[in-house]
Amino acid sequence: MELHLETVALFSLKLAYESEGQSPILRDDLVMGDYQRDVFELLVRRGDVEGILVKVGECVGLALDAVGGVDKPLGRELGRLVGELRSAQTMEQLNTPLISLKDYLKDIL
Template structure:
């Protein structure tokens, strides 16, 4: 689960900050410090669904801003997927929406 969360964060930050011709953002990039696997691992071990939603929501918010918000075609779907994740109540329910979010972010990168 931690790797999946880190991947979602990485893809969001790539959308928000990576520019053509610049070095790619990698997992060990300083910008990832608040979203690295260990941070998510702690939240997962605690069963902190709300904390996970906040962290992912921060990243998705940056990605949404980068692609023009929820009024744009790419943003509408990203917003929908983020809303699904925000409605999750248990750790067991997180996996499916996270996979969908990761796959969508990967497709639009």
Template sequence: METPLETVALFSLKLAYETEDQSPILRDDLVMGDYNRDVFELLVRRGDVAGIQAKVAECVHLALTAVGGTAKPLGRELQKLAADFNDAQTLQQLDAPLRALKDYLKAIL
């Protein structure tokens, strides 16, 4: 589960911060410090669903701003997928909405 979480963070940060005239954001960049696999691994090991959701929400908020907010179709869909992710109560329930969120961010990137 840690890898898809890190991927959602990476794609969100790419949407928010990456521009054509810069080097691409990579997993080992400083901007990924609070959202790397080790951070998510610790949260998963602890079973901290709320902590995972909070970390992902920070990233999704940045991505949502980057796509124009909920006034735009991309933003509305992103918000819907994020809400599905936030509705999960257990680690197992996070899996399907996490994958949908990851796939959507990849598609709009």
């Protein structure tokens, strides 16, 4: 799960900050500092669903702004997927919407 969380963060930050002609954002870039796998690993070990949702929400919020918000087609779908993720109350409930969110972000990159 930690890898999926880190990937969602990476793809979100790529949408928000990466621009054509510049170096790509990588997992070891400073912007990923609060969203690296070890940070998510700690949250997962603690079973901290709320903490995970906050971390993911920070990144995905930036991605949502980058695609024009929920009033745009890409933003509507992203918002729907985030809503599904936010409805999770247990670690087990996070997995399916997290994978869907990761796959969607990958597709729109």
